[in-house]
Amino acid sequence: MLAERFAGIARAVSDRFGGPYHDAVLRWPGTPVTDDGGSIIDPGTPEEYDCSAQIDVVTEAMRLEAGYTDKDMRVLILAPGLGRAVDTDAAVELLTGPHIGVWSIAGQSLDTMGFAFDGRGRRA
Numbered sequence: 001m002l003a004e005r006f007a008g009i010a011r012a013v014s015d016r017f018g019g020p021y022h023d024a025v026l027r028w029p030g031t032p033v034t035d036d037g038g039s040i041i042d043p044g045t046p047e048e049y050d051c052s053a054q055i056d057v058v059t060e061a062m063r064l065e066a067g068y069t070d071k072d073m074r075v076l077i078l079a080p081g082l083g084r085a086v087d088t089d090a091a092v093e094l095l096t097g098p099h100i101g102v103w104s105i106a107g108q109s110l111d112t113m114g115f116a117f118d119g120r121g122r123r124a
Contacts, residue, residue: 003114022097024053055099075121
């Protein structure tokens with residue numbers, strides 16, 4: 001309940017002042033179906049969820065993570081109402097704001113309050 005309220009406030013402030021959270025779409029590829037030989041016979045159905053996301057500067061802890069590059073940015077995605085947990089199979093496309101484009105997801109975790117998924121990403 002508290003997470004939903006904070007997410008609502010974040011969206012309202014962002015709508016009023018043009019950020020920091022912007023309209024976005026989270027996308028997962030479909031889960032492929034393979035035959036006995038390992039060939040893909042059906043690519044599966046992709047999933048999409050509307051969301052609000054923010055691109056920011058990485059934290060010092062993120063800089064120390066394995067796989068970090070100087071092109072990485074912090075990716076925050078408001079969690080309430082998503083319908084699915086964010087993982088590294090997802091990509092997020094920002095539709096508005098200064099960081100429009102598709103971003104890969106790396107190392108996402110849900111904050112302790114359940115307000116946002118927080119992690120690294122880079123332009124896909």
